[in-house]
Amino acid sequence: MNPSPDSLAEPDQVRPEVRGFTAYVPGLSIDEIKEKYGLARVIKMASNENPLGTSPLVRETLRRHAASAFRYPQGGNPRLVTALARHHGVSADRVVVGNGSDEIIDLLLRIRAVPGRHNVVTFDPCFSIYPLQARLCGVEVRRLPLRKDFSQPLRDLRTLADDRTALVFVTTPDNPSGYCPPADAVLELARSLPPGCLLVVDEAYMDFVDDEAATSLLRRAAELPNTAFLRTFSKSFGLAGLRLGYGVLPPRLAEYYRRVRLPFSVNILAEEAGLSALEDATFRAATLRVVREGRRQLTEGLRALGCTVYASQANFLMFAPPSGRQAPSLFEALLARGIIIRPLKSYALPHLLRVSVGTDEENAAFLQCCKEILA
Numbered sequence: 001m002n003p004s005p006d007s008l009a010e011p012d013q014v015r016p017e018v019r020g021f022t023a024y025v026p027g028l029s030i031d032e033i034k035e036k037y038g039l040a041r042v043i044k045m046a047s048n049e050n051p052l053g054t055s056p057l058v059r060e061t062l063r064r065h066a067a068s069a070f071r072y073p074q075g076g077n078p079r080l081v082t083a084l085a086r087h088h089g090v091s092a093d094r095v096v097v098g099n100g101s102d103e104i105i106d107l108l109l110r111i112r113a114v115p116g117r118h119n120v121v122t123f124d125p126c127f128s129i130y131p132l133q134a135r136l137c138g139v140e141v142r143r144l145p146l147r148k149d150f151s152q153p154l155r156d157l158r159t160l161a162d163d164r165t166a167l168v169f170v171t172t173p174d175n176p177s178g179y180c181p182p183a184d185a186v187l188e189l190a191r192s193l194p195p196g197c198l199l200v201v202d203e204a205y206m207d208f209v210d211d212e213a214a215t216s217l218l219r220r221a222a223e224l225p226n227t228a229f230l231r232t233f234s235k236s237f238g239l240a241g242l243r244l245g246y247g248v249l250p251p252r253l254a255e256y257y258r259r260v261r262l263p264f265s266v267n268i269l270a271e272e273a274g275l276s277a278l279e280d281a282t283f284r285a286a287t288l289r290v291v292r293e294g295r296r297q298l299t300e301g302l303r304a305l306g307c308t309v310y311a312s313q314a315n316f317l318m319f320a321p322p323s324g325r326q327a328p329s330l331f332e333a334l335l336a337r338g339i340i341i342r343p344l345k346s347y348a349l350p351h352l353l354r355v356s357v358g359t360d361e362e363n364a365a366f367l368q369c370c371k372e373i374l375a
């Protein structure tokens with residue numbers, strides 16, 4: 001007799017890691033909220049996207065290449081790899097690209113960590129894809145709490161690592177706090193890890209820091225044989241929806257990455273868009289200016305309303321309303337007014353909220369709504 005269609009999805013028919021898996025919680029979408037509250041206009045400040053949208057040069061490129069969508073991209077996306085190597089002043093044999101940096105995180109785990117044998121070390125809270133994908137791999141996750149002020153005890157992180165630690169994940173600037181550790185502390189961690197342990201420095205928000213040259217170690221990748229750097233086109237380059245991330249890895253690891261990566265995970269339009277985004281220096285400069293100014297505007301505005309705002313070097317701010325208990329109701333009341341921000345319940349921080357920096361007008365509308373709700 002044939003099994004019933006669902007019998008293959010009974011709990012004992014899937015891997016134990018899959019059975020207990022909890023999905024990543026994304027920010028709410030604009031359409032969802034428009035429909036739920038019957039709103040014509042919704043402002044999304046929930047997913048740290050680019051407040052200026054898609055660069056004009058990229059839009060033009062997408063129009064021009066729309067007719068090529070029927071083609072497979074060139075295997076390995078070599079033009080994009082070369083352009084990224086030039087952009088960062090690193091050698092091309094270190095550069096890998098992926099379907100968002102999410103894909104690179106997932107593949108680094110699968111390349112390095114042996115299920116049931118290795119462990120992964122990171123902070124708590126941290127960007128949730130690290131522990132989620134590690135668990136899916138059947139790899140133990142060891143987490144060190146951040147300090148109360150959300151700074152990172154990087155020296156103590158070393159004490160969690162042993163000869164079975166395949167990867168250590170550090171995010172700088174951090175998500176969801178926006179905290180940015182000094183480059184020296186990250187360097188010290190890299191140099192102190194056990195042999196055989198890869199340090200993954202996730203720099204998704206690095207372009208937004210006040211002084212990138214002093215804060216990022218990426219340019220020194222060649223000096224750090226045990227360190228991988230991750231970057232993304234989703235934030236300052238404004239390509240979140242096209243899914244494009246990249247990494248600067250030790251060359252041998254990059255070679256394994258290229259071997260195991262699904263052949264066409266960076267699609268032909270994402271590749272062309274990425275190449276154009278790298279060239280649009282005007283859009284990039286405008287983005288950085290708007291984000292840095294908006295960060296100041298939101299910090300001052302929220303503090304004036306009695307909120308606790310954590311110092312951020314990213315394109316978002318983590319904050320607590322005057323009473324932590326108000327966080328869920330402030331989030332809901334903002335939604336009803338058509339402003340989506342990010343509750344941090346899924347990071348086990350129910351008393352905190354995260355707001356992405358928007359345009360001048362979006363920031364002002366957000367602050368005005370907060371003022372009315374908190375009054």
Ligand SMILES: Cc1ncc(COP(=O)(O)O)c(C=O)c1O
Pocket residue numbers: 047048099100101102103127171175202204231232233234240243244245
């Ligand atoms: C710290 C961090 N790393 C990586 C990512 C993933 O970025 P991508 O869109 O390139 O997958 C994010 C996305 O929000 C992030 O916050």
